[in-house]
Amino acid sequence: MTLTPRRRIRLAIATAAALVAGTIAAVTLPNAGAENAAVAQAACGSGSPHATVTGSSGAYTTKEGSTTVYSGSDYRAAVQAGVDTISSGQRVAVMASGSIGANTITIGSGKTFEGCGTINVGNRSGRGAIEAINTTNVYIPYLKMTGNPYFGLRFSGTTGLRLGDIDLTLSGGLGIRFDRDAAWNYEVRMDDIYVSGAGSHAVETWNIDGLDVYKVVARDVGESGLLIQNSRNVWVGLVDGSNVGAGTGYATLRFANNNGQLANGSYNTNVWVDKVVSRGGGRGVFCVSQSGGAVIRSVDLASNGNNAILIENCYNLSIESGTVNGGGEVRVAARSEFPNTRDVWITLTVNNTSVRESPCGDNVNWYLSGNGSRNVC
Template sequence: MPSFSALRLPAALVALAYVLAAPLPATAGPGFLSLPGIMMPAANPVPTPEPVTEITASTRVNGNQVSIDWVATGVAVRDQEIYRHTQAELNGRVRIASLSGTARSFTDTNLAPGTYYYSIKVRDTALQVINSNAARAVVAGDNPGDEPTFDAEVFRNGDAWTARNGNNVVYRGGDMLDAMQAAVDSLTPGRTRKETVLVRDSGVVGPHAWDGDVKSVDLPSYTILDVRGTIRVEDSGDDTIVPIRAMRAKAIEIRNLKIEGNPRYGVWIQSSSDVQLGHIQMLLHATRTVGLGIRIDHAKGPRSSKVRLDYARIEGSKHHGVETYGVDDLVIGNVVTVDTGGSGLILNDTSNARVGSVHATRPSVNGGGYAGLRLANNAGPDIRVDQVTVRGGARGVFCVSGSHGITVDRVDIEGTGQQGILIEDCQSVSINGGSVRNSNAEGARIASRTSNEHRPSSNNTLQNLRITDDRRNPAQPYGIRETAAGGTSNNRILNNDLRNAGTVTDLATEAPGTRVSGNRLTGQ
């Protein structure tokens, strides 16, 4: 049975060095003068084709081969390269194919069993380069057509669930989660190598009467869970079902998981290490009280560490889509959220994190001050986010409460009810480029609270941003606003295009020591 891992992947700006080094077509085309390594517009230039803006990539495993499929939005793809690597980061990847601009699939063959990652580099005719993050594939067998390998399996026949380990039936009954737990419990006690439970079918769980604990499948160390069906939670009263939980565990993996209904949390990882989450999808519009997608924390004492999340799509959660609290060494490929009551992705007290992309539609949909990406409660240092895309909702990026040492390389924020970007009581935060459009408060603001609970904002950078409000009735009062109250100081506002950015003014700064340079304002 094929396995799937998907990533929804955004565009990145091309580096100038790459542009200069890129070969030009033999004929630059009407409206352009061609010089070695440079394309210059002549009179009456032809409009630049719409660049590719986003890639969605997926992998399909069939025995010892992996098929990579992708969709590129926009037009005018010029050429493409496929890379294989053994970790989610792009460092150390190996090019395995160069393809024409029309290709949308590729198959990598004769692979040894193991975990692989694939990324795609696309160049469009405007010479913009889009580097994807990594889509994950696990090759389990040696021959095409092999089923995923497993040690115990769970399946449904009518209303009856069966859990089986080899020839031994370890559960037969009507409860999906009980069957899954029985399969997990049947694995080798005290093992030091991972063993796998495969869940073949979909089912409904709940309701659960509160008995002092949530109802869940608890994963011990060295366990792989691969759920090919959908778990639908139909709880009554408070949300008291957490379908998948791990507490003080190590070396656990959830390869595939789809959850619907009203769980308390879809996945809850507590004080665990060496955690791999593959392809996770949740439709949580029915959640009523808590309703959070994925939570990774240190609730059982030690901090969670070495956590990898390849892809998560969370819709309709009552609170956050994905939340971490007390986590070190985190790698996230892609988080996509729609209509979350809280943030799309929120990193609390989390350090050494790499995030490929966050794509949040209407975060904090019911009001409040959350964001597509929120960094809070002393998050940092060493957090880097490649891309944040936000449409609607409360805010785009919100850094608060002592968070520090954070870089966001590119933002694409539009139509937020509050600030597009808010940096409050944070230090050494850099937003390095992208666009903010049509916010109902400041496009970007740097501020400090007067409570003295956290150090005031300082040494933050906003640079290379295009901030504008092009609505018929603009409502964005400032493009960038920095306020001095609370002790804000020593920030950098550099090389931003703020034309038509604010109804009050495009740029306002107050704090001592702030450097302002290279910004373009209305009329310039």
């Protein structure tokens, strides 16, 4: 993977800060593969955390150093006690597994939360099982979550939030959510996100200025894999979806609700995606509702049940390379309530499905190969 200068600077700063704080045991380049991810997860809780949560069902102990701050049967209380006892710049390692029920763990500014055990969660309406609201420099390097949450993780008003190796193996709910009707977020980084079984989106973001996402893998989720809304200055390495949004209009990667529109109203390029892989499910790539300002460098889409690609009321979008094989059509479209689609460049090999532009967009440029039928302006 080639990092832009901006990403190299961010990676260097984040790595240096983590090493100084003693929050990571080793440095692993993003997207280095499953083996490195496994090594990283094995490092969870290593070194000398400032607080630890240990034990098993019915008997949990939370310690800060050698001082016991909680002992009892309530797993959620044990975890929250660990979070609350540390200060900014310190780390809590939750080694124990357990269930928090329909409750919430709240993380404050400057704290590092390592979920080394498996945290099973319930559904608390409108809330996240884990939340960081109006915080700075919260870091969750490791997390394993199961259950059916309303939101697995919920954020708003954050600055310098970082999510590392996150495994959400769910039986419903929504994986990671940044709230719509709340304060903006700045300089958010996600490293390696895996979500399966969510009834809604794997990852849904709103209102982020400065978003780096190295990898999102979505499996068998009800709506989008990665849904980015009303955000700017975004870079995404890989979105990989299988059976995402089946029977819906959602997509493995979806831009919506003015995503990529800059503060001055323009759509100058500020959203970059290295690669999208999509198999089955609903749509592969969807840009809609006055979004744009984006470059997708490569796509690998096959057997999508809805449009393989739909570009609808989207402005300044390039897809630079890739393949579409079977599934729904590749389409440029527009709804009458928004300005027409404009400034689109599509370079693709399309086989065993169709390409259609209807209605005609403004300055739509097609560079097509493959056996797919074409009905473009």
